[in-house]
Amino acid sequence: MTSRPVALVTGATAGIGREFATQLAQRGHDLVLVARDRARLEGVAAELRTTYAAESEVLVADLSDRLALQAVADRLGDADRPVDVLVNNAGFALRRSFLRNEVADEEAALDVFVRAVLVLSHAAGRAMRGRGRGRIINVSSVAGFLASGSYSAAKAWVTAFSEGLAAELEGSGVTVTALCPGFTHTEIQERAGLSKRGPDFMWLDPADLVADCLRDVDKGRVVSVPGLQYKAIVGLLDITPRPLIRKAGQISRRRSRRR
Structure with missing residues (x-):
């Protein structure tokens, strides 16, 4: 049995998930890599083994499928085979607004963004609490502080859920952190056919984002908002009346309909 700590990362083949796998390997973790594409998973596993001497177990799973x-x-x-760190990162983008999407696509997104986070956090939380140590990182979004469709609602749930679980596990040796990034340079926009939104300074680099998050995890912070620009936005949203937040979400949805 390996003496190295083990991290399980969902959505590990690209973007934020792959960056978590890379930086955790740099920190001396072995990995359990979860995604839908076996070939890409095996490619990431080979790279981590060659570069960081990290052993990786590959789990092919579509997290919208309950058996998987x-x-x-x-x-x-x-x-x-204990897992010391869980990173709930898997997700995908829906191109259109809620009523323009097929309900089956919305249900699949809900399964990945909400149900998978709940089920995996439950399994990891129980196991980690029993051992008296562990880290759970749930990738949420600054969108969760807004009111802009089902994605925003799902991410609001992830953040609130993480805060509640962190309180339940307080003093157990297990920490929970909700990572709330803003716009981030990943391939998820390209896959969904979404155009780049906002000025360049609003876009985060995945490497910096994950490094910031892991520092917050080390400090035991429950909510991690990377980037000074997004820290400022979240602070402003905390004092903004909800009618104005809903209005901003309405404007965002109108822009989505034009695409």
Whole structure:
């Protein structure tokens, strides 16, 4: 059995998830890599092994599928192969607004963004609490502080859920952190056919974002907002009346309909 700590990362083949896998490997972790594409998973595993001497277990799973999700939960709960860090990162973008999407697509997004986070956090939280140590990182979004469709609602749930779980696990040796990034340079926009939004200074680099988050995790922070620009925005949103926040979400949805 390996003596190295183990991190399980969902959505590990690209963007923020891949960056988490890379930086955790740099920190001396072995990995359990979860995503839908076996070839890409094996490519990331080979790269981490060559570059950082990190061993990686590959788990092919579509987290909108309940049987596949349960297989990942079972891995987290395996007492003989403990997982020290869980990164709930998997996700995808929906191109259109809520009523313009098919309900099946909305349900799949809800399963990945909400149900998977709940199920995997439950499995990891119980196992980690029993061992008296562990870290859970749930990738949320600054969008969760807004009111802009089902994605915003799902991310609001992730942040609130993480805060509640952190309180439940306080003093147990297990910490929970909700990562709330803003616009980030990843391939998710390209896959969804979304154009780049906002000025360049609003876009975050995944490497910097993950490094900031891991520093916050080390400090035990429950909510991590990377980037001074987004810290300022979240601070402003805290004191902004909800009618104005809803108005901003309405404007954002109108722009989405034009694309």
